[in-house]
Amino acid sequence: MSAPVNTELNPITERGRMAPKEYDAILLASFGGPEGQDDVIPFLRNVTRGRGIPDERLEEVSHHYRAFGGISPINEQNRALKAALEGELAARGIELPVLWGNRNWDPYIPEVLQEAYDAGHRKILTVTTSAYSCYSSCRQYREDLGMALVDSGLDGKLEVDKVRQYFDHPGFVEPFIEGTIAGLAKVRAELTEQNQGGDDKIHILFATHSIPTRDAEAAGNSSDEPREFAEGSAYVAQHLAAASAVMDRVNAESGSETKWSLVYQSRSGAPHVPWLEPDISDAMEELAGQGVRGVVVVPLGFVSDHMEVVWDLDTEAKETAEKLELAFDRVPTPGTHQKFVAGLVDLISERTVANNIAARPAMTPLGPWYDVCRPGCCANFRGEKPTIAGADSTVGSVA
Ligand SMILES: CC1=C(CCC(=O)O)c2cc3nc(cc4[nH]c(cc5[nH]c(cc1n2)c(C)c5CCC(=O)O)c(CCC(=O)O)c4C)C(CCC(=O)O)=C3C
Numbered sequence: 001m002s003a004p005v006n007t008e009l010n011p012i013t014e015r016g017r018m019a020p021k022e023y024d025a026i027l028l029a030s031f032g033g034p035e036g037q038d039d040v041i042p043f044l045r046n047v048t049r050g051r052g053i054p055d056e057r058l059e060e061v062s063h064h065y066r067a068f069g070g071i072s073p074i075n076e077q078n079r080a081l082k083a084a085l086e087g088e089l090a091a092r093g094i095e096l097p098v099l100w101g102n103r104n105w106d107p108y109i110p111e112v113l114q115e116a117y118d119a120g121h122r123k124i125l126t127v128t129t130s131a132y133s134c135y136s137s138c139r140q141y142r143e144d145l146g147m148a149l150v151d152s153g154l155d156g157k158l159e160v161d162k163v164r165q166y167f168d169h170p171g172f173v174e175p176f177i178e179g180t181i182a183g184l185a186k187v188r189a190e191l192t193e194q195n196q197g198g199d200d201k202i203h204i205l206f207a208t209h210s211i212p213t214r215d216a217e218a219a220g221n222s223s224d225e226p227r228e229f230a231e232g233s234a235y236v237a238q239h240l241a242a243a244s245a246v247m248d249r250v251n252a253e254s255g256s257e258t259k260w261s262l263v264y265q266s267r268s269g270a271p272h273v274p275w276l277e278p279d280i281s282d283a284m285e286e287l288a289g290q291g292v293r294g295v296v297v298v299p300l301g302f303v304s305d306h307m308e309v310v311w312d313l314d315t316e317a318k319e320t321a322e323k324l325e326l327a328f329d330r331v332p333t334p335g336t337h338q339k340f341v342a343g344l345v346d347l348i349s350e351r352t353v354a355n356n357i358a359a360r361p362a363m364t365p366l367g368p369w370y371d372v373c374r375p376g377c378c379a380n381f382r383g384e385k386p387t388i389a390g391a392d393s394t395v396g397s398v399a
């Protein structure tokens, strides 16, 4: 039996909380990726539709995929995550099917929503494979779900909500803590073996996707209730807060204060448009110049070991480290770590009437993040589109 829950909660006045509901399906929403050489260009066209990415950049990125046989690991990783979620839900006696839909590749979100409706589902709770707040990692999902409802004529017939961004949920952070402790031990052992020094010669690099600074400024903010964030951006603030939550535990375990910083990767877009910096490779060069002998790279911005991880970090950043003669270890992403899977089911259970979990854990002072994004949150300068799961959303609910 689950405890009685307050279903009268006002989503806007209760700091963006949404009252628990009787959902009838979970949607695992992700990015999508190509599954063969013939998919690469159509996939890249889907991703960059109307986004002003130069052709040379697409050409360059296509080589990353081509080197892996045209197959991104992301779809297989999402199939595994879907299966793991199904297993965890079943183990807890929660009878909710898990659907899977992508923004940029088959199975496409609009088709999945239509099939869900045809199968009789009416209230869907979305979990995305994206933990932070910014246009690309939150609002674009909300828009794509909103557009799918409008285009299919399902708006007003199908309720679609989303769990809160989970950058500081223990289920997301704990696997990084474990991985960083293990990665630090490996790099420490390597330096000791080569007589290169101790933890004072090691630097921990928390890596995330760069975004345009303009998107960073709009991230997580609201047109009617602005909040102040470190370095002017919730995207940056969330990463810094999650990283310091990881470092508190890593330092406690090692008994030393290992230096760390937040760095960015996978920049695209036109060269004159400012994006978040420093780039991971530039940061490694600077650190090597300062006498650092080893780096532990923590892919804090990512949920699974997809192309941005296996190419940009395991291939490019690793090569840079070799060139600079830095010991290098890349920490795993949460993937299907049991704590991550259980954490996602906890996030689902915060929102359901049956099996409700009242606690809303957050490991940073920034959270727990909003169930319902505030008005104008993560707005994009390319114009307004219908979104779900916002205080100003016009779609996704049923009167
Ligand atoms: C914040 C963020 C995340 C993390 C949050 C999340 O996970 O959602 C993320 C994830 C991902 N990004 C991915 C792939 C791509 N992203 C691109 C382009 C862009 N990403 C951006 C941001 C992000 N991206 C931005 C601001 C652009 C510029 C164009 C635009 O504003 O849209 C491009 C176009 C070419 C290029 O510019 O590189 C590709 C191919 C894949 C799939 C990997 C695989 O296939 O395994 C994943 C998981």
Ligand SMILES: [Fe+2]
Pocket: 209
């Ligand atoms: Fe991306």
